[in-house]
Amino acid sequence: MPEPTKPEHTPSSQDNGSAAGRPRRRQARGERRIAQLLDAAASVFCTTGYTAASTNAIAREAGVSPGTLYQFFPNKEAIAVELGGRLLHQWRESHGEALDAAALDLPLEELLDAVLDPLIDFNQQNPAFAVLMHGPDTPGQITDEFTTVHLGLLERIETLMAGYLPDTPADEIARVSTMIFVIFKGGLELIMAHEGAQRAAYTDELKKVLLRYLDPILGEALRPA
Numbered sequence: 001m002p003e004p005t006k007p008e009h010t011p012s013s014q015d016n017g018s019a020a021g022r023p024r025r026r027q028a029r030g031e032r033r034i035a036q037l038l039d040a041a042a043s044v045f046c047t048t049g050y051t052a053a054s055t056n057a058i059a060r061e062a063g064v065s066p067g068t069l070y071q072f073f074p075n076k077e078a079i080a081v082e083l084g085g086r087l088l089h090q091w092r093e094s095h096g097e098a099l100d101a102a103a104l105d106l107p108l109e110e111l112l113d114a115v116l117d118p119l120i121d122f123n124q125q126n127p128a129f130a131v132l133m134h135g136p137d138t139p140g141q142i143t144d145e146f147t148t149v150h151l152g153l154l155e156r157i158e159t160l161m162a163g164y165l166p167d168t169p170a171d172e173i174a175r176v177s178t179m180i181f182v183i184f185k186g187g188l189e190l191i192m193a194h195e196g197a198q199r200a201a202y203t204d205e206l207k208k209v210l211l212r213y214l215d216p217i218l219g220e221a222l223r224p225a
Helices: 013-048 055-062 066-072 076-103 108-125 127-134 140-164 170-192 196-222
Strands: none
Touching (some): 013 066, 076 140, 108 196, 127 140, 140 170, 170 196
């Protein structure tokens, strides 16, 4: 006599929710752990520099075992690439918002505040950005991406300058835009090398330099008709 057929188990909505919920919870925990490790890496890179940093130091800063770190990243370079990619994404957003302010009809001094303050603020909140950008042993993938971002920023400045000065030759626009970019980069390095009142003072100096450079060039274009 054939054995009775066992009724098939039809997953209930509770079963489905539980099965689907577990991977989502695991994924959320994994994302939190990755964020924790990247925050720790940023702190270690700022304290010791990229070259001297180690995965053990990053794990210790994150409060986890090295084995836990290796579940998410195979080595220090992979951590730096992930951290650099996230910082670059944030940098693109901040410099995009900052340069969008240049479309506003503002006097030059206020325009410089609107453009520079978000860029300086980003670097102050993310010091690991400068460490990775200038580190001699930073992975090549990161330096290549930084170069691409810088070229994009320079092109954006050229576009804005050409909009303000439509009758100016292209080679002059390129030359002025390059000077703006180089002055900003040099000033930003000085700002980031200081803290407190000195940092604020160097921020003011950078704005003064750019104001005095740009006023003869853009002053008329930004003054009310």
